Amino acid sequence: MPIYVYWGEDDFAMEKAVAVLRDRILDPLWTSFNYTAFPPDQADAVIQALNQVMTPTFGAGGRLVWLINTTLCQQCPENVLSELQRTLPVIPEDSFLLLTSRNKPDERLKATKFLKQFAQFQEFSLVPPWKTELLVQAVNQAAQTVGVKLTPQTAELLAESIGNDTRLLYTEMEKLRLYIAGSNKPLDVKTVTLLVRNTTQNTLQLAAAIRTGDTAKALGVLGDLINAAEPGLRIVATLIGQFRTWLWVKIMMEAGERNPQAIAQAAEINNPKRIYFLQQEVKSLSVPQLISYLPLLLELEVSLKQGASETSILQTKVIELCQVYQRR
Known part of the structure; x- marks a missing residue:
């Protein structure tokens, strides 16, 4: 297929896949003639890319046209959809169109449904931190x-x-x-x-401080993580994974489950020997209380992805998270 749609949040894996595709299609001596990338802020990028992909190749190798971080599979005006429907079925065999996006394609969109007929879709998702x-x-x-x-x-x-x-x-x-x-x-x-610097372990210390409502310690550990240039989204991912694990362990405990292997399987924990220590950690917490942490963590993740000031929003939400324990 001459059309590829790569999507997902694993930027590094996607970059490697794009490099492999580029090396496979393009002749190094003719790359400057046959390779075009359109950034997302370029006006009429989709229309220009479709026109470019129909241009005959120069010299050896094929042509590659790349729409970077496109929103084509999230929103598509009627004039762009018409151009897609006119162009995609007749793209030359030695021309290739690549679309990349961090967002999942909207399966309800006409453009996505049409692309499904001609394009090869590939997901590059991050492994959930609790798996x-x-x-x-x-x-x-x-x-x-x-x-x-x-x-x-x-x-x-x-x-x-x-x-x-x-x-x-x-x-x-x-x-x-x-x-x-x-x-x-x-x-x-x-x-x-x-x-290897183990910042994940430091983030787990942050989770433990939040769980016990120790605001001063939590802010201190957070400061260490920020000074170590730990990405905010990675901190949040580890916190979500840890609170999710605690929640599952507590749910299984309240359901009367005593088998460590069964609890480990439900909580997706590789080592059942950890279950005893996790049970001690959540002994003083209730299921509703553990559930109440998750919306705050989700709000933090959304704020970071929307470009909020990382240090400020992390400090604010850590204080709010610590207050969940203090309000019990």
Whole structure:
């Protein structure tokens, strides 16, 4: 298919896929003639891209036209839809149209339905931070790609330290590859602990301070995370994952479940031995109280994605989250 739609929040994985597609289609000697990228703020970007993709290629290789961060699958004016319907069926075989977006395509939209007939859709979603098994799989896959050998313990440690930040994962893997300098021995826990900064653990300390309503400690840990340049969205993702885990453990406890394996399965926890400690952590909290944390965390995530001042909104919401415990 000459049309590709890439979407999702894993920017790094999407960038790698775009690079692979670009290398496959374009001849390096003719790239300047056959490759065009249209930024989202360019006027009539879709119409110009459709005109460009119909232009015959120059020299060797194919033509690639890229609509960056397009909203075509979220909103599409009638004149643009008409141009799509006229152009897509007749795109030359050696011309390729690429659409990328962080947002999920709206399946109800006429433009999306029409694109489905001609385009190959591919999702690049981040692994939910609470799905530890998938995070470990991602770590092992990155290690295999980069050429680093890991033990099960070091893979779990990296998953805990890095979370679902794919870009950071590959950056840390390259660092570890350079450190071992071609050694065939698997990395040990001591080396990984020395070289990889575990900001996820600090965020878990933040979650614990919020859970106990310790505002001063929570703001102190948050300040350390901000000073370490930890992205706000990653902090929120870890907090959501931790409170979700606590909520599931408490729900299972109140339902009378005593089997650690059953609770671990429901809460998507890889190690059932953690259940005892999680039960102690939520002993003084109720299910409604744990549920009440989640809307505040969602509000924080939305505010950050909408461009709110990161430090200010994080501090404000952390104070509000701590007050949930204090109001019980």
